[in-house]
Amino acid sequence: MNICKLLSVSFFMVLPFVGSAQTKAKRPNIVYIMSDDHGYQAVSAYGYGLNETPHIDRLGKEGVLFTRATVTNSLCAPSRAVLLTGKHSFVNGKIDNEAKFDWNQDNFAKLLQKNGYQTALIGKIHMDGLPQGFDYSAVLIDQGEYYNPNFVINGTKQQIEGYVTDLTTDMTLDWIAKRDTSKPFCVLYHQKAPHREWLPALRHIQEYTSRTYKEPTTLFDDYQGRGTAAKTAEMHILKHMNWAGDNKIPPAMMDELGIKEYMSWDKAAFNNNLGRMSPEERAKWDAVYDPIMADFKANYAHMSDTELMRWRYQRYMQDYLGTVAAVDDGVGRLLDFLKENELDENTIVMYTSDQGFYLGEHGWYDKRFMYEESLRTPLLVRYPAEIKSGQTSDALVQNLDFAPTLLDYAGVEIPQDMQGESFRNLVNGKEKKWRDAVYYTYYEYPSIHTVKRHYGIRTDRYKLMHFYYDVDEWELYDLEKDPKELNNVYNHPDYAQVRADMHKKLADTRQQYGDSEANDKRFLPTTKR
Template identity: 65%
Template sequence: MSNHLTHALALLTVGAAATACTQKAPKPQRPNIIYIMSDDHAYQAISAYDSTLIKTPNIDRIGHEGAIFSHAFVTNSLCAPSRAVMLTGKHSFINGKVDNVQRFNWDQESFPKLLRQSGYQTALVGKIHLDGTPQGFDYSAVLPGQGHYYNPDFIINGKEERIPGYVTKITTRLALDWLKKRDTNKPFCLLFHEKAPHREWMPEEKYYKEYTKKEFPEPATYHDDYSGRGTAAHAAEMRVYRDQNWSGDDKLYPDVMDKLGLKDPTTWGRNAFKHNVGRMDSTQKAAWDSVYKPMNEAFEKAYPNMSEQQLAHWRYERYMQDYLACVASVDDAVGELLDYLDKSGLAENTIVVYTSDQGMYLGEHGWFDKRFMYEESFRTPLLMRYPKEIKPGTQIDQLVQNLDFAPTFLDYAGVKIPKDMQGMSFRKLVDGQSSEWRDAIYYTYYEYPSIHMVKRHYGVRTNRYKLMHFYYDIDEWELYDLEKDPHEMHNVYNDPAYADVQKMMHDRLTELRQKYGDSDKFNKQYLDAYLEAVNKHE
């Protein structure tokens, strides 16, 4: 090789190296995010937590292949406020959505908006229960209000249409269709929200045929007389055997009710039954009647000789059969989604979260519904998988709240977390980098007087203790030692043995109220606005 050629090659090599040094290194691939949220799904009805009632292999898989959170909670155990907290990363008294009545301000900042601005493709599919047009999404297909189980209406990018079929299957299909048609050049964030298992628990055919044959054990506190607590527990109208509707909830046909002289607490029950069953086409109705009509006939025959205890047990079984049958369909939906991620090669770089908008009473203390700061409605399921960072079988015991979802997702996406977001990113918790975390959480509930008559209250929970203040038309405090009394049966607020604990918890409560910006002044302002909104609604 000549000296001239050798020199030329050397210059080319140096030039190429210099060019390479000036080029930016490729950005790391940002993770996709799928946030699955069902409605009123109790952690007791997920076999990763407790296999007494049901097996949920697909939901369990998320936790087995990633992390399961044992102490995940909400800031306000009510559908719409919980969803507003999830979107904004702010407490109800900051984001303005404190109940199911007042409107949500979609103009405020939310994590989907920030993700979209940073280059993510975003979608919302299913139930959001926040009025107004969703903001921050390239695609939205949402149920109006509570939505319906059979032949539901969806608002798809602003246009409403009725889609034949069962809501859980339809929601899943819409979510998968969007995933398949999305822009594959962008990372994505999908909020995949199932309506089930919300009241009035209308299962799909294959599962009501199976679950109406099952029996379930009553919880130990089903016949609780509330003697260890104050006014609020006694006053709540959410007992399975007293406050559920015979028609809408238990699925008794109105003509059977008339024959037996049974009446629902309000006209809501009959109207719900007629409206829900009335949405079915002839084929769906015939299948429904083939199972529920014989059940009605058997009850009509047995009722005259049933004791009060037998009747209470029958109503519990009716609740569990339909509720858990709805959960079984949700588990199928999760399985479909996970299978799609595997087959499409997306699983490794996709964060998958499964949770609920709050917990739910499955007969504990005799109750259904939620709202209280007692554990069953305050605590939520939370399972999370991200193969790149989370080791299979990870257990997270720290006090996490729905307040933390927004900053966590922004953290993973490399998006700056706004200073006014009140939650914390739990990314370092689940990947094992840090165990430092908060040691107390704050809760508020406002919607009273209203359905179920759960009184207004706020409170603080630590790893061991819980302090609650019920106010407005009463002024009562409740303190629980969760280590010695996990079912919260005995209020120890006035127990001299807990005097130091009481003072410590009051101090913690004051600290958290100041930290998050809550006050009695806000509660008064809210009351005036709430009563005005209720009057307009009526």
């Protein structure tokens, strides 16, 4: 079905306007772009050399790039809840992917609506219930699918032919084009990619499967110098990544080679994901992937664990970065559209991810930890009317700050119970003072990937974490001397004063945000594993 025709009959907007025409004309439009699991290492503006993202990079060149943006809880749905509410997980209630999100609570989109903005949510939200605060919503179900996905459009389920990243971009541009031009707009443009199981668009598969990627220096990390949590996490590329769903080895080949499933849904993921393709799409896919798998089959019996790890890392990067390429394409289309329609000067475009992601560092994939690759997220913001181009900021901003910042730009009063801060005056140069520590919590254990529950703070130089529930362990890192976080110095005598200072800072920060040991216990599961 034609996407423009579909959308033209799928939404309508009835919204009262609050404020004068003069105020209305000055208020910026907002395009908030969130990808899923997009590590900052895979944005070329950050300088890691893995891939090229020229359109995302453009946001930093024409605005500001944040080098130390972080999340409060490195997990998909909780991160989205923090974005919407401007509150920590233990306040908004969405502590993990399983907890229900209360859409009846306030969120920044509702506040924009009440103040005359048109609002839309398009793409992945990963939370049950009909989204509130949006005149139009077209959201994926749960994790969504890469090919010919199902969307719930204003409450009605529809399957749409095409590639999910392109469709999400199509819908976003179509909604902007059909908006009421007398009112400012805010659209949350949320991509599924690059979430597993990493199926790139057909136009990218030949290029990205042909590339070889530089291995991170910690790919073969042995986790010495850290505690139980790092040693017991189940996100190791060789040991825990799925062979069929993630690496695209056909289930029949797994059986032939005697390769066992790690997760019970491994083969089903392969069959379901590729089974959504049309015969023409599948033929193009197989033409590229069949020779890769035939080569693997021929060599598998003679491959050592080291060779298998390296092979799996390359397969992971080829597909993961291939999905990022389509996300970057979409950002380019959006920026071109805004310019062609004379919207670029008065539209805030913010690009980020729901959290960071391991791209082989420490031998891992996935996220969840407070270690840097998971804690940090890409953040680039363009707004020519106010933000000078070419800026870089190392301020400790968080996703907690997105809601108050966007409300600030829109001229909407920031509720006192929002826990984040607007960084508007930080990037326009009016203020230099900013927070000196960020606070983090993680609750989803026991669960997939077995990352233990923990909380902690990160300052400019140090990081203190407490792992609890079935352990009681502390870790302290000197990020200046040990940026890869390989050596826990919590019990090192040279860091006794740092440890004491960080404990005080942690206690003060927990009190500031209203967290406590009582909360830790309140969110514990009823039984231990």
